[in-house]
Structures are given as C-alpha cells and as structure tokens.
Amino acid sequence: MVPTRVSLFVTCIVDQLFPNVGIAVADVLERLGYDVHFPEDQTCCGQPAFNSGYREEARKVAAHFLRVFEKADHIVVPSGSCTSMAGHHFADLYEDDPAMLDRIHHFESRVHEFSSFLTDIAKVDDVGAFFPHTVTYHDSCHALRELGIKKGPRALLDRVEGLTLKEMDAAQECCGFGGTFSVKFAEVSGGMAGAKIESILRTGASHVVSIDSSCLMQLQGALARRAVPVRTIHLAEVLAQTKPS
Amino acid sequence: MSSASREIMLGGIRAALGRTSGQAVAPVPPPRIHVPEVSLDERVRQFSQAFEKLNGKPYAAQSPDDARAYVARLLQGKSAVASGAPFLVECGIANLPGVEAPGDDRAVLRELCATRDIGITSADYALADTGSLVMISSRQEARLVSLLPPCHVAVVPRDRLLTGLDELLTILPKPAGLSSSMVLITGPSRTADIEQILVRGVHGPGEIHVVLV
C-alpha cells in the first residue's frame, strides 16, 4: 500500500525558534506510516498582519501560502492558531474575490491541526509514546474556540505510557500571548500569564503541554522569569518520545 | 423638538438599513415557546421547591380557613395592610384583627404601605418552575402593597398556578392590554452589589410568604 502523503506546515515560529517541535511532528507521523513532506517555499500564515489590522499585507502572505499548499492532500500544522488562520480566516480576507474564495474553500478542509489530524483523520489515540511525568494541558484559545479542539489532545495524552494528566482550574483561560497584544499591552499580557501560572502551579505538574508553540513561548518565558521549574512542551514532543528499549 | 427628531431618526434608520417608509417586513421567526403538561399536584410541588430555594416561605393550605389561620399566626403583634383582592375577603383574611384596607384612597394607601409591617395580596397567577408570583395592577391590587412593607404575604388559589413563563405568555400574549403594570416577583428583594455578597430586603420585601389555597 502506498503511504498517505502529508505536507507539513511547521509555522514560522517553529521554523525559527522551536524546530524540534517540527521534527517531533514528523517523527510521530512517520511512526504511524505517513509519507511526510516539507514544502520548502513555506513561510508564515499571515496571522500577525491579519490580527493587527493589516489586511492587505495579510492577503499577500495568505496568497503565497495558498500557492505553496493548495495541491497538497493533507496539510498538518502544529498550531491551532495558524490552522484557524488558514482554515477559517483566509476566507475573511478574500470575501470580495470570488475566484480566490473558491480556491480557498477547496483547500480549507485539508488543513489540519496536528492533534486533530491524529484523532480525526488517522483515527488513533495511542501513538506508542512514553513520557513518565505529571503534566497539565493548556487549551490554546483558537484551537478551543475556533476549532473546537478540547477532547482530542487529552485523549492522546491519556494513552501516553507513564504520563499523568492533572487538569488545572484555568485550563481554558488565555495565557495572555495574543500576538502583538503581548507587546502592545505587555503588562496586561504578563499579568495574564501570571494568573495562568498560579493555576499551573496548583496542579503540581512538572510540564505544561499545549498544541501551540506561541502560547508555550509566552508561558515558558514567564515561568523562566519567575524561576519556576515547570517546563513547557508541545504535544508533538510528548508524543514523539518512546520508551527506551 | 420631538416630532422633527422623530422624522430625522426614522429617516436615518431607514437610510442605514436601505429601507423605505412602509416597506413590507419579512416574517418574524416564530417564538420559541413550550408549555409542558404538568399535573396540579406536581406544579404545587415544583412551586414550593423553587420558592423555598429563593428563601421564600411557601405554605400549602388545606382550606380557606387554614389559610386564614396561617396568616393570623404571621400577624401576631404586627400591623398589616391588605389589598382589595376579593380572594382575601373570601378567605376571611381582609378582616383579621390588625389588617387595614386602604380602599380607593391613594394617599391612605401610600401611608399604610409605608408604615405597616406586612403587605397582604393575592396574585393573578403563580409560576411553578421559577417560583414566581404574577401581579397585575388593578382596582383591587395596588402596586405598593407588595412592594413597600418589609414582609409580603400572597394568598393564591392553587388553580392559578401555571407551569411557567411560557404558559403565562401564551395566556397573556399582550400583557399591556390589561393594566399599566404586570410584575413577576421571584423571591425576596435582594442585592449583591457589595462584594457579590447576597443581602435580602434592600428595597422591596425581604420576606415573602405564599399561601397556596
């Protein structure tokens, strides 16, 4: 049987700051028998510009994204936020352009956030991972509220050998990142991270898991600033780890 | 001022919506209304439960005499003002010792309501699922009797117990047709304006008794 081909959009933040997340995604997908591709011309999804009100600029980036990925069968993205941008908001950008809108609608359903690709397309929850730690899961806002991702990542974590999942009371509260919000309203953003960290600490977990590297960058930065020994980790990195043989 | 403003405002609204004066209106979505079948005994049970949860004091009277005796016990050592509701007369409550009736005099009504301990009324309906009283202002029921005294006692025939808001709005699709005022009373007056801490009796009655007869 010919393995199913998936195209990776690793996101610019993973490409530049957290490349190991991308490698982890590839490892998990290959372990499940997928043929993983990385289109080299990929850049960003355009969300920073879109969320800041620069629609013209966002359109240029979105159009490039579309050119790179529109022929792909499955596009897997290790971020709820970027998935939502490509899968939902590209259409908002091209409301008045029927031709583009048509292309976008043809491609939207093939953009998958990593965890939901595993649970909904690959239909697995046990990927043979081993991670002997107590973790807590942070619901990233766009994944939760725009993509409705809530149970999938928890189901995946549940099947990781050695892992204990302890829910935090503020799991669904924003970490405070919000793109340029984090620098325009730095103190508010920092305060939100602080509230989140208090909730994390109440669980006693050693790791915070999320499916968005941007949230984890915010939280890891704030944890480090407070010298709190809790680590952040992307779901893909948890799932990529296997029991040493 | 007003008539010129009226034309300008309506004109502006039409321009904003791209409508013309008198243009037809698309059909309004049907109301989402559902009246369940609930037996009278079950309605009484629901009402008592909901009303008690609101810190109200329900009492299921076996007869008008029983209702009268219950109210007489509440009255001990206290003053009261009663509305002109015929049901209060029927139950013999209007002429209990200590109960005054203002009649049609507005000034007397205000004076009594402002100074008496208990206001006694009937109610036009009660709502089982939320534990509410429905009071329609009329010649017999003044607004202030259920509002000014610190304690409100309502004596209501149990067959006026509806399943809930949906049934009330089915019976009275145009509440304004009957009276200048209809009010749903759902428990004692309350506030949580300081630190979200609940306090009863801030402006209206802090204590409510409902006697279902």
Added chain:
Amino acid sequence: MKLIPVEEIHEALANPRLQTAIYDSTARLMEKRRVAIGPVPDFEAYRDQANAIKRHTIEHLDHYLEQLEANVTANGGKVVWCRNAEEAASFVRGLCRDNGVRRIVKSKSMTTEEIELNHEVEKDGIDVVETDLGEYILQLAHERPYHIVAPALHKTRYDVADIFTEKLGVEREEVIEKQTMIARRVLREKFLTAGLGITGANFLIADSGAVVIVENEGNARLSSSAPRIQIAVAGFEKVIPRAQDLATFLKILGRSATGQPLTVYTSFLSGPRRPGEIDGPEEFYLLLLDNGRTKVLADPEKRQSLYCIRCGACLNHCPVYRKIGGHNYPWVYSGPIGAILSPQFHGVHQDPWLPFASSLCGACGEVCPVKIEIPKILLSLRASVVDMKRDRPEGQYERIAFSLYARVMSRPWLYRLATRAASLLFPGERGRWVTSAPALLRDSPLGQWLSQRDLPPPAAKPFRTLWRERQAAARKASQKGAR
C-alpha cells in the same frame, strides 16, 4: 486621538486589593452562570433564537419602532424621540420645570449613564438620586459604573464604610447587611418624596407598547410606581416584536448576568395608571434615544453590536477586563462589548488603541447570549484603525514593519535570507533565553516583551536545515540498508 492609558493600567495592575476584588467578583459571576445554564440543555438553541429575533428586529427597526410608538400612545403614554444627549436632557429638564419637580429617583440605567443625564439635570438644582445600591454608592463616590451589571464591583465593604461615613454622616459600619439597610432607610424617604422617577428599559415590546425592566432590588419598581411621573429611557435598539419573545430573552438574560433563572422582579410597564387603578404614575414617557446608534446601524457587518442585552457576561469572562478593570475603558460600556461599542459610537480615531486591547481569546463571543461575534468585530475595527492611520505619521514604524513582513513572507528566498541575517545579528548567547533588553530598545517590541518575560533565541539551525539533515541521514540509512 488618545494613546493607551499605560499609567492607569499599571495602577490597576499594581493594586493587589483591587485585583482581588475584580478577580473574585468576576469569578463568582462566571461560576453562577455556569451553574445556571447547566440544567438548560437547549441553552444553545435559545442563544440562536435570541440572535435570530434580534437580527430580524434590527433589520426592520423602523417598522417596529413605529409599531411600538403607536401602542405606547394607545396605552396613554408618550414616546419622545431624542437624537442625542442634549435633546434627552432638555426634555427631562423641561418636564421638571413644568411640573415643579425638585427630586428625581432613578433606577439603574446604562443608557442614562451614557448620556450623563444626572449631570445635566442637576444644573437646575434638582436632586437626582441613584437608587440601585451599587449606583448609589458610586454616586456618593462620584465615580462611573465599573461594570454593566455590578456597578460597584471594585468596591469592598471597607470602601463602602468610608463612603457612607463621609457622605451620609452615619457611624462607621463594615457589615454588608447593615450597610444595605442604611441605604434602604435613606433611599426609602427619597422614593416617597420624589416627583419624577426615571428608569431604564431592558426590552420594549412593539406589539403591546410595554417597557420591560428586570431587576433584583425593587428600586425600579419603586421608581416607576411611587412618583407622579415616570420616564423610561432606552436606546432604540431595545425593541423586540412580541412579549412571547421574552420566553427566550428572559431565560438567557438572568442566567448569563447573575446566574438567575429569573431576576427577582420583571416589570411590564405600559403607560400611566389606567382608570380605576389605585396607584402608578399619572404621566408616562418613553424616551427613545439615538445618540450614535444610527451610525452603528449603517454597517451591515457590525450592526449586530446593537443586539447586546447588557448582561455583562463578556466582561466577567474577559481576561483583559479582569486585569485592567472597568475604569480603564474610555466609556461607560467597558469590557469586550465596550471595546466594540465605543469606537463605533465615537469613531475609531478617538481611542484607536481600544480594539487592540484584547488577546482575541474569544471567551466573550463564546458566552454572549445573543451571539454577537465580538472577536470578529474587534478584528474589523483593527483594520479600520490601520486604514485611518495609513496616511498619518503615527504608527509609521509599524506600517513599515508589516509592509516588510508581507514582502519577506511572500518571497521564500527573501524569507531564508532574512532569517539567516536575524540569526547572525542575534546578540545573546546561543541556546540561552534572553532576559533583558538593551536600554536603547526598552520601548521597542523586543523591550516590551522582555519587560515581562524571557525570550527564546533563534534556533541554532532552523527547522528547514534540520529537516534537510534528517532527510539526508534517512537516505544514507536506506542506501546502507539496501547494500
């Protein structure tokens, strides 16, 4: 054009007592809502219905307003159309003059706060008394509401003790129950001596001409029943077609606001007292206010902002509101709904920072009982701000930055070049998170980020490099295997 009120926001964040007050109160309100909607399995269907009714009414607003007016008139009341705050105030002042009114009792109304009615009417020496407990506390303290539903949310019992002692001359009292009874006593006398009562309105029923007011204290009932004249003040978007629509709206309003299936009092008021009725006002006015609403109506995408039923749920669930509090929003409407209403009423130029005061987490839209797409409207307003600034010098650095961003991100070769350059220019130690910014860059985005948290350095090798190495290794391994 005002800038972000950084100092004021800092003050709120740096005040632990205030932070606790906001955080605890909103947490309680969120919990009450959660518990209240739990037993309503078709709550979502009610939200959809509420949205559909509001949409229909707003799209045919002229029709329903004319119908409302005809029915209020038939009930013996009078509808007063007011284009703005001045017209509203001048009507109320005239009415007071003509009737010799010296005292007005008011129940809670965000609309009268919006037009600062008290301030105008007080110019004639009239005693205007707020009678909602929270509003009364704020009137004594000379503050505006902190929250749409819980106006004194930021005040603790100790603050109230200070205010009552100073303004009412009563002995210091720190027990909340007793503070409430002090207010009852003082305000009761005001109710009985006022010549005019002013209320707000939660709903206006077009087909029967009734004003619907929901409340818990009884002060709106008193304001509308005790004085000789009643005025209800309402934004014109409050109209709904039928009383039966309340079977939807009342089910979602109380639950979303305070977690109550029904608030204590739901009053249907229609005109002055009828012949034969013993009490109730002799004159009844419904004041319909525009004050900028027509402008909002003109935008088909954003007119849904007018669906708002003022439940306050979006404030309680907003992580930004919960940090900066109500007074750092520029207008009486605070929180997410304020962030979308203010720019539409006043123009995006007045407080261009406001639509950006959100992490776009979406919690507001998720809880809105009438399903206003608040995050979508925020995004649209952000685009309007950027358009407004296109030809202005302010924000030119940001504009240049995003223009560069778009250029780089739509050209892969340039992207690769730029990331290599960024990596070379990176000042810190490879692999270590950055903890502070050079003084020169304190106000830059980099400096702002580092003011709160550490920053990861660019990876020694970006993903694409690791990927190439990984592919090469895999090829080698498979060749070896083949051999």
